[in-house]
Amino acid sequence: MDASVTVGSHRVASGDEADRYWMGLAIELAKKGRGFVEPNPMVGCIAVANGHAIAQGFHQRYGGHHAEVEALAGLGPADLREATVYVTLEPCSHFGKTPPCAPFVLERRPKRVVVAMPDPFPAVSGRGIALLREAGIEVDVGVHRSEAEQLNAPYLKLLHFKRPWVTAKWAMSLDGAIATKSGDSKWISSDRSRERVHQTRAKMDAMITGIGTVLADNPMLTARPKQYNGPVRNPIRVVLDRNLRIPLECQLVASANEHPTIVVTLQRSSSRKIETLRSTGVDVLVLEEGETRSTLEFALDHLGTHRCTHAMLECGPALMGHAMDRNCVDEIECFVAPIVLGGNSIRPVGGSGIEKLCDAQHWVLSSSTPFGDDILLTYRLANS
Helix, strand or coil, X not given: CXXXXXXXCEEEECCHHHHHHHHHHHHHHHHHHCCCCCCCCCCEEEEEECCEEEEEEECCCCCCCCHHHHHHCCCCHHHHCCCEEEECCCCCCCCCCCCCHHHHHHHHCCCEEEECCCCCCCCCCCHHHHHHHHCCCEEEECCCHHHHHHHCHXXXXXXXXXXXEEXXXXXXXXXXXXXXXXXXXXXXXXXXXXXXXXXXXXXCCEEEEEHHHHHHHCCCCCCCCCCCCCCCCCCEEEEEXXXXXXXXXXXXXXXXXXXXXXXXEECCCCHHHHHHHHHCCCEEEEECCCCCCCHHHHHHHHHHHCCCCEEEXXXXXXXXXXXXXXXXXXXXXXXECCCCCCCCCECCCCCCCCCCHHHCCCEEEEEEEEECCEEEEEEEECCC
């Protein structure tokens, strides 16, 4: 007997291979929610009967229907009697902004549910899976678990460490320089690469930079993509400025009433300037004397308290090096441009660095994407 099923023109064996195939599609569905569902996790769901997808959906926006509801709302027990439901995260079992999903799935009585990973959120934490199993529904857990955990790494970090996932971004030449020896850096990367940066910013909760970048470039740090499907997020802009040197006339301050802006400074900074900045709409956070955290660590803790899931770090080598030294970076997006600067050009990462190669952090390549002659290399910290 032929134990395989046909998916379009693709022949997929039943059992484990079919589970991996369908869960892989559910994970791809879940990715469509990136930038729209945070601080919730990205979740995809597919219902399969007789080797064919009969329904699918994903969590589309924060506060909206969860993936299971998006996929199964039009189906009943008769439709799902012989079906398997694939979902990338354990169905929730608690009331939040929406009703719980596990009872919703249970009402439709699928034959089987396959879950990529349990949800460690304390109000769920195995309860959704237990509810389905106690009702006699077969539940298998762990198909593409690693991929599901990577997909929702920012959600998991916020949950476990109360800090956002930090992506460090820079553009550099083939010989690893972000600017010439005179500081000229506009522009190393191509128009296409910079458009990609704005598309990424549109999905961020926060943009973080240092006062050096503000003084040198007078940036806006807003998302201004020219080609983008979906609503553009308005990330919180965070400036780390120990001595409160930020100019009152800079673009960040001038636009603070339109785009949320935080400046983190030390207690010794001018109280008059702090009040002036606050009067313009800037949220000034003051690090008290004796505080052991750096301004970056203080900012990340503050963002985590406000459930910011994903922050992008765009800054000069001093702050970038400090972030690396303090193990604050989870991911690197590095655009490599087809030019060579040579000489005493400026490198992307300063800081204290390391003395021995054996102490170097290990990064794992997760993707490489060409943008014309540029290439975007995305690395994640090993075991993150």
